[in-house]
Amino acid sequence: MSLDIKKTYKLFIAGAFPRSESGRSYEIRDKKGNFIANPAQASRKDLRDAVLAAKNAHSSWASATAYNRGQILYRIAEIMEGRSEQFVAEIMAMESVSSKQAQVQVRQAIDTWVWYAGWSDKISTIAGSTNPVAGSFFNFTVAEPLGVVGIVAEEKSSLLGVVLGLAPVLAAGNCAVLLASQKRPLSAITLAECLATSDVPAGVVNILTGLSDELTPHLASHMEIDGLDLSGVDGKSAAALRISSVDNLKRVHSFPSEKSPERILSFMEYKTLWHPIGV
């Protein structure tokens, strides 16, 4: 007989898979109480490292062509497809759902990447404009990426929630620091392994596992995070996070669990440029 090789679930920061600098981990168990894994328990320092990595990656990701970003997002779908069995197994273990239900979720998650891949070079056409000002000026408005977006993903469907959070943020040209579900973090880490092999530049996505009460306040107050997706935070905790996010006027949103172009535009900023017309 040969023993299984069990996986060590670690963080994903700047394209690498470190353990928490704090050396901590925590246990997750299934519904019946069986041990599943010891994911890393990220610290505030890990979060700061993740934000720094995202910040450093932003200018080249934002200035990549939208066509290029679209291809990379599509590549993520391709790589996930090959790992779908592993996603199904992890979802079944964490969420105690049937294999059929898990398969549906994986299918939806992959399709979500494909959908957003196509948006990357279309969102500006839909959202931008030329503006007929009363004067001899050419005036146009474009939608630009915001910068670094913190995401607390919705955890009911742990893989789909993560993808619904990440894909629109990436399609817009933003970088992300994603906090995985405390109870169901495995999908996020396995997704990180897909991202690491999909030509997503290091630092564009950073994924932390750990205790949400410990990490979310730092996500909300960090002055280098520009936007926050609080879809995975319940109403009462969200209010406290919104208050501390005001320190640098983060753009804070929560979304229903479905894909939409609003999820892209919520983390974009409109820029308007004027230039005189003349000979």
Added chain:
Amino acid sequence: MSDFEYAPAPESKAIANIKKDYGLFINGKFTSSHNKKRFETINPANEEVLAKISLADEVDIDKAVKAARSAYVKVWSKLSGKERAKYLFRIARLLQERSREFAVVETLDNGKPIRETRDIDIPLSAAHFFYHAGWADKLEFAGFGDKPKPHGVVAQIIPWNFPLLMLAWKIAPALATGNTVVLKPAETTPLTALLFAEVCQQADLPPGVVNIITGDGGTGAALVKHPDIDKVAFTGSTEVGKLIARSLAISNTPVTLELGGKGANIVFEDAPIDQAVEGIINGIFFNQGHVCCAGSRLLLQENIHDEFLNKLQKRMSKIRLGDPLDKNTDIGAINSAAQLAKIHELSSSGQAEGADIWSAPCQIPNKGFWFAPTIFTGVTQAHRIAREEIFGPVLSVLTFRTPQEAIEKANNTPFGLSAGVWTDKGSRILWAGNHLKAGVIWANTFNKFDPASPFGGYKESGWGREGGRHGLGAYLKGAM
């Protein structure tokens, strides 16, 4: 050739029919405030009292919000977009008809030159109503879904730098999208908002659709906290904007904020220098520098620094400061004693921190609040005058060597409202435009505004846009 002297060309005050005192405009009528408290609004150019204004308290606010709610439920939300549009067109026309009166009253109450109120503030205000009137029956085509819905009752708080224009930026889109409004004008400049209330009466706007409550900061704070407000829109300082955002974080009431700025005006070596000098002057001295998107940091490419500064100082020496009602006047009065004190304080800090000050030689009137056009050279990025919004006619001059350095310095601020780029090279304009973190970028021009053009800031300059298709989102449910 000898210099021509300018003879005074004052606009007559006779057209301004300012009443001795004003009530609050609630449910279509002027009513006295609950506590009978009053405050005075003065002409900052001579400190004479213009009128007594009612100070609204919680009871008045509640009355105004109830009037707005009732008007929303019973009248405004039942009206078709087509009919709402007609009211807005009427208002636009009334503003045009009474434009001279509005211009004079605005100049008296604010201190800004009549040339600006006549040519910019008032015509642009009318244009905002005209533009948004056209949207009222076309909202389903604006890209916010098939059935865009208004919020309901909107609380709006506006600043003193462009009193009527800021009112128009707030009220026109709110009404076009089907909301009703409780608006609070700034404490020091309530008069044109109260004149606007008369316009609402003349337009037969249903009572309660627009309510104007006057007061101080406490009035504004109480208004945004009223539990029956569905949306808040604020223009003012970043400090107050954050207070409002925090106070609404629990209820998660939608908020749009137009806040401060520290705009960089970048002049590259190949820029048309004379045009750029005019643009820099307009960028910082327009409206006494009381402009959130003012180009208050001048970034000069190092090799043109001396030549540019020389021309800039020469041009500044020709600026005419004085009677705001004089049609020749370029720079009027600072809006209030408090603002003047703030400008003095920051200007002193510039000297204390080691920058060199130069002010244009001009005669400062004996009465009123005045500050001569001033530039600081030798400014570093660490100086307070390079970091903090002065909101006055004070320009900080910095230098750069490479385009990359210019962008880095321009973006080195928590604000992100505006920026200017001066160069003859098209590709450089678009490159700089790409990299500047600002909501509005003027290339080879500055301080241009239009109702069709979205306005608003990145980073700590605010949330959301005003104007254009994008600005409508602020007043539609779930659309910002």
